[in-house]
Amino acid sequence: MAPAQRFIRFSGSSRRAVPPSPPQSKKFRTISDILTRAKYAVVERENYSDVKCEDCGSGEEPDQLLLCDKCDKGFHMKCLRPIVAKVPIGSWLCPKCCGRRTVRRFSQKKIFDFFRIEKCLNDDNTYASLQDSRKRRRRSRPLAVQKRKRRLLPYVPSDDPSCRMKQMASLASALTALQMEFSDDLTYLPGLAPRSANNAKLEKDGMQILAKEDIETLEYCRSMARRGECPPLLVVFDSCEGFTVQADGPIKVLTIIAEYTGDVDYLKNREKDDGDSIMTLLLAKDPSKSIVICPDKRGNIARFISGINNHTSDGRKKQNCKCVRYDVNGECRVILVANRDIAKGERLYYDYNGYEQEYPTHLFL
Template structure:
């Protein structure tokens, strides 16, 4: 099978971005720009020539030394975690100043509207839904756990039973998406002028693509139905000053549990070879490279956008991996899924390997 993930170009980021500030005019961003335009700049300090990076304590590479708009301290773009890929638009805050930024919170009504949850949802109920209970009963009757692991069938996620906890989970994702100016979407989006849906043909996959079994397709449909009713997977989006937005388990997750589908706007790989988006996902690798497709989750996406990657150059980094990214032929179309590779405990953060079988994306900068 072809690699599950392939990035177009090195963006140097762990894909977690600090919540952007509203665009504000700023004439100069880096130390080099300030010094070059010193005769025109209105600055509060007498000189910026002594500014150094707070991480590496060096003043070299002034064209990559960012100035924080709040504390006025300097940081090299490559020394930050997550690494800053390109010069920020508008104002920019360093990780320390960003820690105290207020995160937008959503009311129950706004969460329901944001995710277009059915109004008859179990979100308002005080017990687990009948559908979730039926799922647990079916699991118990399905046979010994050894047989399940041997067959390696996908398992549906098990929502937490507390409705208020599910609202908190959904609210955390809504806040993260809003901070990045993204819309929620649980489906692949085909925009006019981009790759059409007719271009997504699994038969074009170089070397062929594994077909998702009927039983697993039923599991996916069951998970989508649960999500639409507000029976959310036990996942919470949190913000870390080092990793940015990332995802942690809000309840136990069993091995081979379906976590999420990777969604976003679909486009041709050839149109995105010079794109700075650091979260592109391979959708189709065709024999004819001009027909290869990628998923771009910079405008639309779901919680898969915030699951972090491992540093696969270190033993400790590899130990953190607890899910994998897989591509399947689903009803003749390519789809990308994230699946648990072992039992995940509550509070554990989710990580997977961005590179698959190839090592084109340099992950040595990841924490």
């Protein structure tokens, strides 16, 4: 098995870690910038010399002290939740000012248009026929085959159409807040990595091949999603963790949660990228051919599922999903799967597959 790697992500946060502002910026992000380069600042140097962190009350480490664009209060990057790893570029709002942001509301028609739903959510016959076809496949499978290997399970959507509307609305609001488009597929754009670069045979240590039956289960989940029968998941905003995902119904172990989607690009083009959710898709023997998934402009609910702090026992206990890269018909795909039963209301977390020394998961909540 070749598990998926993931680059720096701060517990579902919508805030990105990026390089410091250049001198031509209209406003500097840190107190240190203002004090050392006051001639570029919009305000006078002395107005900010006594700014202190609103959380710890200290004015030390001015290079780590961020200024809110709205209230002009200071915050140490390490004191913020989620933690900010690098000085942001452009506008930045403190948690209090950011919390005043209005959340866009979506009508049923707009939700249908946003997710390009093919049929009405009230089409119960369609849902019943999909469930019946899954049961027929199970009955036709020999018992010996059933016992040989545990297969992936399709998610079970909520029975109530109004619940599914609420679930999709929460995702649409989160994607809109990050100015993202919904996409349930990997996207190959001109100027980025072509689809031909996604060749599972290039994986340096080999990749687990997804069984034919599991591919059918994955396609079955995709067909449900296209009809508005989404997984029982809600995107919620937490003042500490940012956008995160919780179960809106019970989920059984080995259930497919979601496929990780977004724009596909070469890793070499994204080594200095400021994205907080870049996912490894292919690790090639030739590093120049390694590719990643970048859900900064397009993506789905997988974008908001959080990583865990795998340096602590409490952090590891949170893990209820695993993230695995599979060879699906010769192409690499990343799938999130429940690794234990998940109760309604429980938040979803997955680990970083043991790469504790490569990724700073000790910063996670």
